[in-house]
Amino acid sequence: MRKVDIALKVCQEVGVSKSEALDMVEDVLEIMKEGLQKGESIKIAGFGNFIVRNKRERKGRNPRTGEEIAITPRRVVTFRPSQLFKKYVNS
């Protein structure tokens, strides 16, 4: 499934035009991205939490050459699915 498919669902469920639906899907993604960029976690009940984590510098290896390199400190997004979501995909 891709963005357009989600927009089509929105279009059917909510009864808005296809272009309006697509605009709103884009908006939602943008709002979420803005939040994450600020370091905010996003909690969606029944779906899961997107959490921004700060990673410290650590050592890694180039898997091809075996050469040791430093992995720079960075921020990453992790997703923790809710209980409901986990149950849902296994039911």
Place this chain on the structure above:
Amino acid sequence: MTKAHLIDRLAERVAERTPELSRKQVEQVVNTIFTAIRDSLKKGEKTEIRGFGSFRLRTRQTKEGRNPKTGATVCVPEKRMPFFKAGKEIKELLNQCSNKEGTSHESA
């Protein structure tokens, strides 16, 4: 940010563009998006959103576990887990302006 905040912010944006849309409808939009992703995974189908990331299923194999209370070995059945991988754009977005609170040796 909770779902309610997300709905608020979407409502603000929509109000400028399409004022005839009710808050109820905006709420429905947000719910539909997450339900659609959930349903696709339930069907075993992945969802890829350009610039954001992808949702797919990972299968955890059966393993031998233990009942922590009695110590009896039990078989934990195979299960499916929703898994999200952040897209390139998000990764870059979070790491531009070179880690504000990190130590200051970027690149090099």
